[in-house]
Amino acid sequence: MSASAPTNSLSSPTFRNLFFRNKGASVGLVIFLAIVFLAVTAPILFPFDPFSNVGDPFEKPFSAFLLGTDQLGRDVAAGLAHGASTSLLLALLATLVSLFVGTMIGCLSGYYGGWVDQLLMRITEFFQTIPSFVFAIVLVAIMQPSIESIVIAIAVVTWPPIARLVRGEMLAIRRREFVEACICLGMRDAQIIFREILPNILSPIIVTGSLMVATAILIESALAFLGLGDPNIMSWGFMIGAGRSFLRDAWWLCAIPGLAILLTVLSINLIGEGLNDALNPRLRKM
Amino acid sequence: MSTKENRTETARLDERRSFLIKTGIAGGVYASAGLLPLGSVSYAKSGGTLSMLIQPEVPTLASYMSTSMPVGQAASKVYDGLLEYNFDLSPRPCLAESYSISKDGKTITFKIRKGVTFHDGKPLTAEDARYSIMEVLAQIHPRGKGNFSLISSAEVPDSHTLVLKLSSPSPSMIMAFSGYESPILPKHLFAGTDIKNHPNANAPIGTGPFKFTEWKRGQFIRLDKNENYWSAGEPKIDRIVISTIPDSSTRSAVLEKGEAHIAGFGAVPYNDAARLAKLPSLEVTRQGYEMFSPIGELDFNTRVKPFDDKRVRQAISYAIDRKFIAENVWFGFARPATGPISSNFKASGLYTDQVKRYDVPDAMQRAEKLLDQAGYPKKAGGQRMEITLDVTPYGEEWQRFGEYVAQRLATLGIKATIRYEDVATWLKRTYTDFDFQVTANWLNTFADPVLGVHRLYHSEEIIPGTVFKNAARWSSPRTDQLMNLAKVEPDPKKRAAYYHEFQKILTEEVPVAWCVEILFPTVTSRKFKKSIDSAVGLAGNFRSTVS
Numbered sequence: 001m002s003a004s005a006p007t008n009s010l011s012s013p014t015f016r017n018l019f020f021r022n023k024g025a026s027v028g029l030v031i032f033l034a035i036v037f038l039a040v041t042a043p044i045l046f047p048f049d050p051f052s053n054v055g056d057p058f059e060k061p062f063s064a065f066l067l068g069t070d071q072l073g074r075d076v077a078a079g080l081a082h083g084a085s086t087s088l089l090l091a092l093l094a095t096l097v098s099l100f101v102g103t104m105i106g107c108l109s110g111y112y113g114g115w116v117d118q119l120l121m122r123i124t125e126f127f128q129t130i131p132s133f134v135f136a137i138v139l140v141a142i143m144q145p146s147i148e149s150i151v152i153a154i155a156v157v158t159w160p161p162i163a164r165l166v167r168g169e170m171l172a173i174r175r176r177e178f179v180e181a182c183i184c185l186g187m188r189d190a191q192i193i194f195r196e197i198l199p200n201i202l203s204p205i206i207v208t209g210s211l212m213v214a215t216a217i218l219i220e221s222a223l224a225f226l227g228l229g230d231p232n233i234m235s236w237g238f239m240i241g242a243g244r245s246f247l248r249d250a251w252w253l254c255a256i257p258g259l260a261i262l263l264t265v266l267s268i269n270l271i272g273e274g275l276n277d278a279l280n281p282r283l284r285k286m
Numbered sequence: 287m288s289t290k291e292n293r294t295e296t297a298r299l300d301e302r303r304s305f306l307i308k309t310g311i312a313g314g315v316y317a318s319a320g321l322l323p324l325g326s327v328s329y330a331k332s333g334g335t336l337s338m339l340i341q342p343e344v345p346t347l348a349s350y351m352s353t354s355m356p357v358g359q360a361a362s363k364v365y366d367g368l369l370e371y372n373f374d375l376s377p378r379p380c381l382a383e384s385y386s387i388s389k390d391g392k393t394i395t396f397k398i399r400k401g402v403t404f405h406d407g408k409p410l411t412a413e414d415a416r417y418s419i420m421e422v423l424a425q426i427h428p429r430g431k432g433n434f435s436l437i438s439s440a441e442v443p444d445s446h447t448l449v450l451k452l453s454s455p456s457p458s459m460i461m462a463f464s465g466y467e468s469p470i471l472p473k474h475l476f477a478g479t480d481i482k483n484h485p486n487a488n489a490p491i492g493t494g495p496f497k498f499t500e501w502k503r504g505q506f507i508r509l510d511k512n513e514n515y516w517s518a519g520e521p522k523i524d525r526i527v528i529s530t531i532p533d534s535s536t537r538s539a540v541l542e543k544g545e546a547h548i549a550g551f552g553a554v555p556y557n558d559a560a561r562l563a564k565l566p567s568l569e570v571t572r573q574g575y576e577m578f579s580p581i582g583e584l585d586f587n588t589r590v591k592p593f594d595d596k597r598v599r600q601a602i603s604y605a606i607d608r609k610f611i612a613e614n615v616w617f618g619f620a621r622p623a624t625g626p627i628s629s630n631f632k633a634s635g636l637y638t639d640q641v642k643r644y645d646v647p648d649a650m651q652r653a654e655k656l657l658d659q660a661g662y663p664k665k666a667g668g669q670r671m672e673i674t675l676d677v678t679p680y681g682e683e684w685q686r687f688g689e690y691v692a693q694r695l696a697t698l699g700i701k702a703t704i705r706y707e708d709v710a711t712w713l714k715r716t717y718t719d720f721d722f723q724v725t726a727n728w729l730n731t732f733a734d735p736v737l738g739v740h741r742l743y744h745s746e747e748i749i750p751g752t753v754f755k756n757a758a759r760w761s762s763p764r765t766d767q768l769m770n771l772a773k774v775e776p777d778p779k780k781r782a783a784y785y786h787e788f789q790k791i792l793t794e795e796v797p798v799a800w801c802v803e804i805l806f807p808t809v810t811s812r813k814f815k816k817s818i819d820s821a822v823g824l825a826g827n828f829r830s831t832v833s
Contacts, residue, residue, distance in 0.1 A: 052693050057614050071557075072614060072690055144707060227685065231677070231704040232692075245535075245557050245682065 018278035025274020031267035035260075039088050042081035050074065050082040050234040061252045068252045070243060076256055079234050083257065086235040087264065090147065091216035094154035098216075099209050101155060102162025107193050109163065110170025121167070124160045132157035136219055140228045147230050150223060154216045165208055169201035203279035210275055214268040221261050236261050333511065333524035334833035336814055338824075339537055339549035343530035347501070348487035350418070350469050351426045355551050358466040358825040360528050363509050364405070365469030365492035368396055368415060369460075371821040373576055374633035375733060377460060380827075381410065381470055381493060381516075382448075391455025391776030396448040402516045404472045405497045412448040416440045417473040419450075422481060432737065433462040455776040461733035464577065465494065466825035495521035495829035505529065520829040523814070538562060541809050548817055550574070550808030550824050556617040556683060559807035569812050572619060572805035574823020579628035579731035579738070580806075582611075582620065584691065584799040585716070585758050586724050592671060593723060596795050597660040602724070603644045603799040604653035605694045612802050615686045620802035625789045626739055628731040628803050635782040636735060641793040653698055670699035676716070676725035679709050687801075688726055717753045728804060729754060733821070735785060740769045743792065760797030 020026050038045075048054070053073040054065075061068040067076040109120040127135075136153040143149035173179060174197070182192045223229055224237025225244070236257040243253025340356040349361035368382040377385070382396040402410040420440045423430040438453040452459070462468055470493065475486055490498050493516070496509035507528040511521055529546075531537045538558040540546045544567060554562070563570035584602065586593040593599055608622035621629070624639050631637035646652070657663075662670040673695075677688035685706070692702040707715065715721050732738035741747045741754065745761030765788055772784040792798075808818055817831040818824070 049693070049696065051689055052696065053690070072686060072693075141708060144705070144711075227682075227706070231685065231688070231706050242682070242686070245555055249557070249561065 015278045019274045022270075022274040022277045024270040025277070028267040028270025028274065031263055032271060035084055035264050035267070036088065038081050039085035042078075042085055046075065046078035046081050048078065050078040054078075058246075058250050061256075067256050068250070070239075070250070070253050071246065076239070076252060079239050080236070080256060080260055082234040083236040083239060084260065084264075086233050087217050087220060087237075087261075090150060090154070090220050090235075091213045094151045094158070094216040094220075095209055095212045097151060097155035098158040098212060099162055099205065102159035103166050103198075103205060105159070106163040106166025106168075107170055107198065110167035111174060111189065111193050111197070113171075113174075117167070120163070124163050127156070128160045130157075133219065133222065136223060137226065137228060140223055145223075145228045145230055147233065150220060150228075150230065153223070154219050157219070158212055158215060162205070162208060162212075165204060166201065169204060170197060173197050173200055203275075207272055207276045207279060210268060210272040214265040214272070217261065217265055217268075333522060334814070335525040335527055336523050336548060336817070336828070336831060336833075337546040338526055338528045339540070339546045339553050340528055340530055340824075341534075341537070341549070341551075341553035342532070343504070344507075346488060347490050347498070347507070348482075348484075349466065349490075350422050350471060351428070351482065353428045355825065356530075358822075359551070360507055361469065361490055361492075362464075362466045362494070362822070362825045363496040363526055363827050364490040364494045364498050365465050365471070366494045366827055367463050367465035367468050367470060368398075369463040370826070371461070371464055371577060371733070373573055373821055375461065375576055375630065375821055376633070377463070380465065381415070382463070385460070387460065387776075389776075391457065391774075392452045394450040394452070394460065396450075398446040398448060399516055400446055402493050403514055404493050405491045405512060406472065406475070408472060408474055410470070410472075410493050411445045412442045413445070414473045415448045415470050416442050417477060418471045419468065422471055422476065423468050426481065427468070429462075429467070429737070433459065433467070454774045456736075456774065457776055457778070457781060458734035458736035458773070461577075461737070464820075464822050464825075465492075465827055466577075466822045467733075494827050496526055496827075515829065517829060522830070522832040523828075526828065534558070541568065541811070544811060544813070547811035547814050548808070548824070551806050552681075554807055554809050556615075556619045556807065559619060559809055560617040562809050563807075567812055569810045570807050571810065571818055572807060574808055574818040574821070574826070575804075575806050576630045576821035577733050577823075577825075579630045580728050580804040581623050581626075581628060581731060581800055582616075582687065582726070582728045582802040582804050583623070584724055584801065585727045586797055586799070587720060587722055587758065588797050589720070589759050590723060592660070592662065592673070595660045597656040598662070599796040599799065600644075601653040601656040601660070601698065602695065602700075603796045604646075604649040604656070605698050606644070606691065606799060606801055607649075607694065608645055608801055611687060611690060615683050615690060616802060616804065619805045619807045621805065623800035623803045625793045625800055626743065626798065627735055627785060627789055630731070630803070631735070635778060636785045638786045638789055640786070641789050643793075644796075644799075650697070657698065657700075664699045668699050669701055672701045672703070673723050674705050675702040676705050676707070676712060676722050678726045678728060679707060679712050680728070684726055684728075691726070713753050716757045717755060718751045720750070720757070720759060722757075725757070727757070736769075736773050740773070743797065744769050758797040760792075760795070762791070762795070765791055 051074060054075050055069045055073045057069060057071050057073045059065050059069040065075050065077060069075055105120050109117045136157045139153035139156060140149050179192060182196050221237030224235045225241040227241060229235050229238045239257040240254050246253055340359045342356060344356045344360055346352060346357060347361045349357050349365060366381050368380060369377045370380045371377055381399055381402060383399045384397045386395050398412045398415055404410060419434060424434040436452045436454055436456045437450050439451045441449040443449060472491055475491060476484060495512050495515045497512050499510045500508040509526040511524050515521060531540060534555050537549060537553055541549060542562060559570050562568045586599050588594055612620040612622055622645055625641050627637050629637050657670055664670055675688060675692055678684040688704050692704055695702045716725055729742060730738050742756055743760050743765060745766050747756040748759050749755050768784045768788040772781050775781040808823060810817055814831055814833050817828050819830050820826040
């Protein structure tokens with residue numbers, strides 16, 4: 001590492017201890033890994049299109065099918081497994097895009113200040129003033145529902161908080177001696193930003209990012225629930241949306257994917273807490 | 287008055303009625319028997335208030351310039367038409383006591399009922415009917431031009447006779463005189479005014495069984511009994527309150543609780559209707575849509591590959607299990623369709639099921655064979671081709687329909703990618719740009735094939751930019767000829783023969799894969815009977831509704 005101030009590297013020996021000291025985080029990690037396992041093995045466990053009509057409509061859970069079937073005789077368990085990979089993949093992609101955009105804007109804004117900061121922050125505020133979910137609906141409706149449009153919509157509505165967070169951290173570090181030392185050494189701005197400053201503010205970004213995965217899953221599900229999901233891809237939100245008309249006759253159509261969303265979001269939040277404990281020990285002591 | 291108060295009032299009336307029934311004088315018995323002697327006062331009191339739900343909320347009550355179903359459902363109680371129609375689509379008298387069609391089919395004579403008055407007290411004459419048809423409906427009603435374009439002149443030889451002279455026979459015209467399609471307006475209020483912005487547009491004055499009383503926008507429309515209605519003893523109920531509830535499950539719940547008494551035409555989701563039908567307090571009917579006879583279908587773009595080949599179209603038509611769709615997507619509120627003309631035209635003889643049928647046991651094998659012959663063999667991985675399937679953006683059942691079709695095609699080796707768009711984009715794609723391969727769609731056959739079917743298959747109806755026309759761009763000289771002949775053929779037998787041949791050709795060529803004849807559920811409280819008594823159903827005048 002170069003001339004730098006204290007960092008909380010992920011490889012630090014205390015990281016694991018700190019993370020697992022949080023019981024919730026351990027539980028969260030187990031649940032999350034189980035869901036990842038389900039998503040990865042979906043094509044092996046259910047080697048068919050989850051939209052295919054495999055049985056009679058409205059079979060109850062634990063009868064012919066483990067989790068029953070829906071209105072068109074589609075296997076709910078297959079939908080759940082295939083939906084897991086959709087939800088996770090979409091959320092991960094959207095979060096990465098959002099983190100990238102947010103971090104870039106935050107870095108530029110915080111590092112350069114002045115009119116650059118003014119301009120970028122006004123743009124950010126513009127995005128923040130629009131209610132995020134309504135904005136996402138509008139974006140998907142305009143672009144037509146598809147994986148790409150959903151990822152873009154989620155990223156567009158979730159990057160502003162990241163930008164503001166990164167900008168704040170940037171501002172705090174910008175005036176520190178080691179940065180000024182870098183400037184005196186004649187390092188280029190890009191080097192200073194990405195090699196010197198960014199590693200120092202990585203931990204809050206990681207924590208926020210982890211929580212953002214959960215937000216992204218919720219947004220994706222809500223969009224699919226409203227019929228704005230990619231119609232060719234099975235997702236949990238789609239399952240709930242298609243099943244909500246039958247809440248009184250076939251509870252499992254909504255309850256099972258609903259439970260899946262609950263568990264996933266919960267586990268990600270727990271992991272986020274754990275990461276926070278592990279990466280910001282000072283905060284934990286308070 | 288808020289909707290809530292309104293509901294309490296309804297509840298009070300219900301209480302009173304049940305009191306009457308409990309005390310042994312069942313108002314309902316007299317009402318249903320059509321008897322009036324024992325104190326028409328107590329009978330009138332127990333008439334009751336019918337609470338009706340329409341969906342979506344109406345922007346106007348001017349049914350003379352709108353074909354919107356909710357508008358029709360509200361305004362048809364106020365405006366009567368010259369005729370009403372039985373479920374088998376045969377006409378029966380309303381404002382016209384009788385009608386006759388000359389042998390050559392070029393003169394229609396209506397005898398207008400005497401002693402009918404508008405709600406403002408002025409008498410109805412043949413001149414009102416002539417004015418409404420010629421100067422309002424034929425000019426500004428969206429379907430008016432199509433309905434009445436063949437009228438060359440309309441004469442009023444005496445105050446209660448209307449004679450329509452046609453330039454050529456038009457057997458379909460007699461189907462266009464319901465109060466929903468062709469409301470009769472008071473000439474003395476409308477003549478010489480700006481009809482489109484008339485003060486009575488949203489405060490209608492007609493001759494119908496109910497008078498318009500009040501419209502609180504966003505809350506309710508109140509219609510009260512017309513005491514001077516021409517049919518003695520009708521209407522039998524005191525009041526109709528029409529309101530809108532945007533959320534479908536709330537609508538179902540309100541019906542279930544008895545706070546609203548009647549709703550249909552898409553206002554009640556199919557699966558809810560199936561559930562509500564099992565409740566003792568409610569009744570669900572499939573009747574009252576004969577005038578619309580909607581068909582759910584797949585429209586092929588017959589001018590682009592691969593659907594320019596009829597074998598591919600036939601294969602897809604074979605792949606669809608119509609019974610499964612009727613039962614599981616429409617929950618029994620649909621029946622398999624066999625061709626372009628709804629089986630509701632069985633009674634009039636225009637429909638035939640003696641056509642090429644796609645609901646055969648070995649349908650899938652036939653489909654596979656046809657695709658092989660058409661030059662789309664299964665490649666490695668079992669796939670023959672990839673297509674895009676557009677889905678009508680008209681609700682959940684269409685999404686399920688699209689998903690089901692995509693799955694059936696997948697088993698044939700056709701990978702169908704579903705595309706959902708908003709209504710405007712989909713309409714433009716389908717009817718302006720013709721930029722689609724195959725799209726789900728549903729279209730009304732209406733009261734006669736001339737009105738609902740010709741527009742979908744005639745080559746003159748390939749009009750880019752005009753919606754609900756010939757999107758498949760199907761055209762053949764023979765089918766054009768058959769439609770032209772049937773349009774002006776006064777002899778019902780010959781006319782039926784033309785349509786039978788038409789159906790045989792089209793089912794062979796399948797420019798459209800007809801899937802289901804949609805039968806909308808109408809949910810009615812058992813407290814009120816006989817509301818749905820004609821082929822326009824909820825857009826009828828409810829004069830025979832009885833509590």
